[in-house]
Amino acid sequence: MDRAPASGAGSRGFESRRARSWCGSLITLVKVMKIELDKVGFAVVGLGVIGQIHARNIALLDNCRLVAVVDIVRERAESAGRQFGAAAYTSIDEAVRNPEVEALLISTPSYLHAPMTLYCLQNGKHVLVEKPMATTLSGARLISETAKRLGLKLGVVFQERYLEAARRLREAATGGALGSVYLIEAELKWWRGEAEYYRSDAVARSWRGYWETEGGGVLMNQAIHTLDLMLWIGGEVQSLSGLISNFTHPSIEVEDSAAAVVKFKSGALGTISATVNTRPTSRQYRAIRVFGTNGQAELRDYNLSIWTDSDGPILVGGEIKFGELHRALVYDFASRIRDGQEFLVSGEEGVKSLELIKAIYLSAESGERVCLPLRGRGEIP
Secondary structure (H helix, E strand, O other), X not given: OOOOOOHHHHHXXXXXXXXXXXXXXXXXXXXXXXXXXXXXXXXXXXXXXXXXXXXXXXXXXXXXXXXXXXXXXXXXXXXXXXXXXXXXXXXXXXXXXXXXOOEEEEOOOHHHHHHHHHHHHHOOOEEEXXXXXXXXXXXXXXXXXXXXXXXXXXXXXXXXXXXXHHHHHHHHHHOOXXXXXXXXXXXXXXXXXXXXHHOOOHHHHHHOOOHHHHOOOHHHHOOHHHHHXXXXXXXXXXXXXXXXXXXXXXXXXXXXEEEEEEEEOOOOEEEEEEEOEOOOHHHOEEEEEEEEOOEEEEEEOOEEEEEEOOOOOEEXXXXXXXXXXXXXXXXXXXXXXXXXXXXXXXXXXXHHHHHHHHHXXXXXXXXXOEEOOOOOOOOOO
């Protein structure tokens, strides 16, 4: 005859199963919480086009957590906050006071980059700042030195370094595949119209095109990425001669075209030409060409071609969606916060292209050849 279990034994079995289930849920919850806590908490400051890209990327990355978004336009901040499930603030101070924010990504107008970065660093936060890192060389050096002194990470958004074709070009140039490099050419031929770019809305009209707020023109805002790659490949510059001019943008103060001849410390020569006057607009491009004793290479937009005496052409490239390289850079920055290793585009690296640009401006103003590094100079205009 079947015997029913005693009521006490059944109750104890049920309680045991429930306890095991509860413990399992708790362990899962703890693991999830640990994963979330291991993610670097970010706030994005400035929600223009690029700020929105950064916010979206951070929300998608598995080593980041978008804690907050900041914009002086309340409606824009609140809309982004709802979209990404983040706190919405109208001042950077609110984000800095949030203990869950470990790092801030600054994507405001250029003249705010250095003071906002300095404020965040002084409050113990890591900072990833859009280019240019400052509108003055002294400002760039100050925030770079401050980050180093405080033991905090400072990164600059030069996302082109994360392009596979750019890395392969650097390897070819520095690894000997091209032989001894004797000439590097950097070009940017783009179009930026007054109505659709410099004067497109009230915010653009308030800072674009002025020395005081933008810090420069085509060199500072558009060509700086190409110049960063040029220096990453060619190394330090010894001296240069430069010219700047404004040909087709009467409503702005800064240059729309620039040219320079460079001598690297390695002995190699370089040329720089940049403009935002390119017509027709279908002919826009940017390029870096490297010439060595055993071959040459050209990075044109996102595609690399390498020719050597023994091989070629070697082709590297493909379609890159806008924002992909930014995502790779932010992921790397967050990883370096966690492991403590040096970030690829540190504050010290960010200073280099800014110093090169300031040297070009100084040469254009003085009509003289300028030697680098600049010592207490280069703050013109």
